[in-house]
Amino acid sequence: MSALTRRAMLGGSGALALSLATGVAEARILPKDMFPLIGPGYRAVDQDEKGLWQQMERVEEEVAGSNLLIKDARLTGYLGDLIGRVGGPAAKDMRIYLARIPEFNAVMFPTGFAVIFSGLLLRMRNEAQLAGVVAHESAHFLRKHQLRQWRDMRRKSDIFSILAMGAGVAGGAAGIYAGDLVQLAQLGTILSLLKYNRTLEAEADAMGVRLLAEAGYDPTGMSETWQQLIAELDLSAKYRRKKRERDFSLFSTHPAPESRMKDLRISAAEAKVPGRAYDSYRDRYLVALASIRPTLLDDQVKLNDPGASQYVINTLAKDGWNGLLRFHEGEIWRLRNRKGDDVRAAQGYAAAILYPDAPADAWRWHGIMLMKQGRSAEARAAFAHYLKMAPNAPDAPFVRQMMAS
């Protein structure tokens, strides 16, 4: 591709767009206006869409075969049921893949398959919150967002190229240099493309709320999710002595988290039908995640992002502390390993073993911490507990040796 082509890709409709993109606050999109644009069994219709779908088939093949996927049948079945509930008319057509990536994210592809990151599962307090994210992603498919975005980009880059060439030729004829004007138009086009992206995200939020409420989930779950994300990013930044990164709103692809949270809260109130019962399905969520939660916590803690990890654990603990959460709280400080962190870690392990669900490793680390403090009799008892729980642990002979000496 030549330089001009690449520039043209970002290019588009110019100074007019600049005036559109600046200043004006973006109005909330109403859930009631968000109806699906596709029906069940939808296939690509237009030529550009067919081209996009053909490429995406290859992408889905790669995703489906990726070794990052968590393939636990019960868990993927659970996620499939979830998209079946909040997927609107395309509920039966959409596919969902769970990737083991400890980040808060989910992606929908134009052909109706979504990738959910495992970090998202960890952060959700109940099924309604997770269903909210899945509903948001479904809305991208139901409202044909990727295709509309591609068409928007194509149209604006076409207009920009014609205007830029026209301005050049006209300027040449009149003896005026049009280059500065063309650069301004290019900036306007970029801003206009980003604004369209934000509009689509707002659409997906509004429609997500609607899908969620229609399926009987408490739609306030979506604004809670954003509240949690904002607080987590703040705390993560604070521990690193930084401030949370805030994009200048004109240049970001997504609406600011704060305004999303507010809009979602208002939309949720709007989408609720008086007299109908809404549930967050917390118990069902805990059962579904039980087998994978230790892995999710372990992956998060090993990112060594203490602010974020602590926030996640504290958020989950709002529904009650348990041995698993206390153990990982200890792990956060042990891994950070600054002055005084060993004491905090020891406190975490000591608290963890008071719960019946404390993992074997909690007993092991509790024993090691006691040993360091010179409390060897108590340490031996902790090690004995560890060996009883994990007699075949790879380090079992080593622990026995420690107990003997």
Added chain:
Amino acid sequence: MRRLGIALIASVALAGCVQTRQYADVEFTPPQGDYKLLVMRPDVTVGSVTTGGLVEPRADWTETARTKLLAALRAQQASRGGNVLILNRRDSLPGVDADTIAELERLHYAVGSSIALHRYSGAYLPTKRNKGLDWTLGEDAVALGRRTGYDYALFLHAEDSFASTGRVALQVLGVAGCLVGFCAPNIGGAGQFAYASLVDLRTGEVVWFNVLQAGSQVAGIKMGDIRTDAGAAQMVDRLLDRMKPGREVRRRQKAAR
């Protein structure tokens, strides 16, 4: 006026070009005679260049081009005497599951990217200097060869794109602008890009790699069209039919003469 016309023609003539650049293992001899070649599922994309310069993939063109390219490849290989199996899908190799093929394709993607970076994009490595092509897919490729009896595996990637009417109109405007002193005679945006990579399944090594680029800086002038029989044959010819032996082999051949 006449001088401008000459200048234009010159720029047009300069702007269109076809180039290939191949690298081979120093001991590489192009396969001849009775060899068995496995062609991995070719990765083909054909699109249309929009007025603004974006490439819009076209499903129908891509399908046509894939069919034509495979036919051209079969014809070319038949003339060299090789036994060829072209994989249309990942599971079309008897006795080998799709996952094994997928793993090898991903491995090759990583190795191929490294070759592209260190042989073609200028990030040359001092450790690879004067070594021809020194990359390998390792044991996985050897294991596939042992299981299936194939001597070589060929990985193919091909892209082609064509200027849309709007893009050509924009080009006409750019050329017309030359009359008033604003000259944009080569906005470009369409062309071919392809690469081929030959792996020796007896050693696992990538023994030969070739990149083809064909394009014109003037939107609307085509340097090939893989949607046609002739165009597909032309690409196969440019990409695969001029395999040069490795440096050491060439040196010995020269000495023998």
